[in-house]
């Protein structure tokens with residue numbers, strides 16, 4: 001059975017072919033605008049509601065739900081129909097609510113200190129499974145309005161381009177979310193960034209950079225061996241020019257690895273010509289992780305170095321570390337046997353500006 005968000009509008013019309021034509025709009029708007037379950041669509045005849053409950057049953061089954069930050073952060077673990085497992089994190093802030101969604105079950109990018117990468121790749125998520133995570137978070141956020149989506153959960157979004165873009169179109173066109181409030185995160189899949197530059201929705205692009213010299217980045221993020229920093233910079237420049245959006249670089253601070261004065265100098269020199277904003281991420285504790293995050297004073301010092309060098313940098317507030325929902329921690333509750341290599345998530349479930 002398709003999940004509630006798996007069908008296109010045309011397919012929904014096919015499903016409701018024997019109903020009056022206005023039912024298609026009712027059900028579509030019920031799912032996307034009002035974010036209702038079929039059982040809650042009381043304007044529908046009972047028989048139709050019952051039928052839809054069956055054929056549009058949720059794709060996501062809640063396996064675990066934890067609250068942290070005094071209820072301001074919620075992390076779900078969802079089981080999918082085939083046993084694959086993903087995680088989704090909702091974060092409330094005084095002025096907004098944001099959900100961090102997964103785009104793949106697992107990930108094949110093998111970044112050196114990512115808990116998701118350690119667990120390997122299971123499969124691509126469908127557009128419907130991605131949209132349904134947002135719908136779940138919207139329902140849970142009530143009465144607050146969820147207005148932002150960050151594609152920074154499990155997986156590399158640009159490695160699942162068509163389905164992720166399908167979700168973006170749906171979130172924007174049918175669920176009313178502004179493209180300005182949608183952020184795609186990538187470790188630097190250059191063909192995907194180039195393709196993004198040709199799209200007509202200017203979403204935010206966040207690149208998980210973490211190293212600004214090829215030798216270190218090759219080690220931390222193997223994708224860099226295919227698309228080294230100069231190639232990545234060209235693709236980012238192309239995206240900034242095409243979209244008019246500001247680029248951001250994510251930088252998880254690791255003591256003695258990428259928090260030295262030379263790292264700040266390389267990062268500032270890389271970010272400045274692109275006008276990129278730098279998000280510094282204090283690293284979260286992760287099982288199997290062989291090195292330490294930079295202590296708070298070191299984080300502040302690194303930021304000062306960057307700003308003194310003319311780069312634009314802020315330190316991200318860590319959310320959800322008490323429930324393994326923070327940067328570097330998705331999937332850490334069910335790791336494969338401990339590895340001696342670094343392990344932490346380089347995409348984050350923390351908030352962007």
Ligand code: SF4
Nearest residue numbers: 107109111114117346
């Ligand atoms: S950091 Fe992102 S791209 Fe890299 S392994 Fe983890 S989930 Fe995949």
